Amino acid sequence: MLHLRVVTPADTTERALDVLRDRPGTAHLIVHRGAAVSPAGDLIEADVAREAADEVLEALCGLGLDHSGAITLEALDTALSDAADRAEATAPGEGADAVVWQELVNRTGEESRFNATFLAFLTIACLLASVGIVTDSPVTIVGAMVVGPEFGPLAAIAVGLVLRRWDLVRRAALALALGFPIAMLVTAGVTMLTWVIGLLDVSGFRESHDVDFVYRVGWYSLIVALLAGAAGMLSMTSAKSAALVGVFISVTTVPAAGYAVVAAVVGEWSKAAQSFGQLAVNLAGIVAAAAVVLLVRRRKRASVTVRPLPEVEKSLW
Incomplete structure (x- = not known):
């Protein structure tokens, strides 16, 4: 499992929640209204099966949250939860075979x-x-x-x-x-x-x-x-x-x-x-x-969309 944190403007929160509700492989959905200070907005947390993470990230980036807010992802070593077990069971594929692009x-x-x-x-x-x-x-x-x-x-x-x-x-x-x-x-x-x-x-x-x-x-x-x-x-x-x-x-x-x-x-x-x-x-x-x-x-879909890397610094050091 992976732990997902999303900082989102208040007017985008419901759409971000819909993304997480509608896709298999998510569990433990939490919303902290008004918790984010910079950038200002709400904080959403969820645990996501690794095999579902790529589609979730793509959908959230499609809402522009990588620009107007923030999306972070970290690995969970242990998740003791029936909800987490169900999320992994409903997510397509196997976690070991999944690529989070x-x-x-x-x-x-x-x-x-x-x-x-x-x-x-x-x-x-x-x-x-x-x-x-x-x-x-x-x-x-x-x-x-x-x-x-x-x-x-x-x-x-x-x-x-x-x-x-x-x-x-x-x-x-x-x-x-x-x-x-x-x-x-x-x-x-x-x-x-x-x-x-x-x-x-x-x-x-x-x-x-x-x-x-x-x-x-x-x-x-x-x-x-x-x-x-x-x-x-x-x-x-x-x-x-x-x-x-x-x-x-x-x-x-x-x-x-x-x-x-x-x-x-x-x-x-x-x-x-x-x-x-x-x-x-x-x-x-x-x-x-x-x-x-x-x-x-690589997945069978035609393309994989990923967020651009920051520009290379002018100084090599």
């Missing part, structure tokens, strides 16, 4: 922003990957995979492509196009510095290592990327976020970027080129599979 757009839109936090995580992940490669430590490579934040923008690109939200695609592409080069440049500088001062022996990189799988691109790389992209999008659309950890540690996006940096520092240009190829294959495979999952899970 507005929630998905807002979530991926937020995670796709290029900001200091995103850049910091990506840089730290690349640095961890470079250390793991130089020290031949698969465990450190796995740590870099988990820390890397790149799945957010990749998921946003898939959502933008499916919904034709080019603003979302541009925002996510900007985050990746700026984030990876900056993180790799910082990693290159740190790698060279640690080599010069003798903290890490980068010269041993030319020997065979247990982490050489990172740069060896092949069909398996595409297969793993496709499976990871599909699993990641299923996780996001079904609100089963625990599965995302498995996605993070199954693809070699950040490790490939770190491997390319270390290879370039020591002059192994062939390995650096293969690492860039590995990175490209993983990025493309994740986006393609995530988009296919969204197309399969």
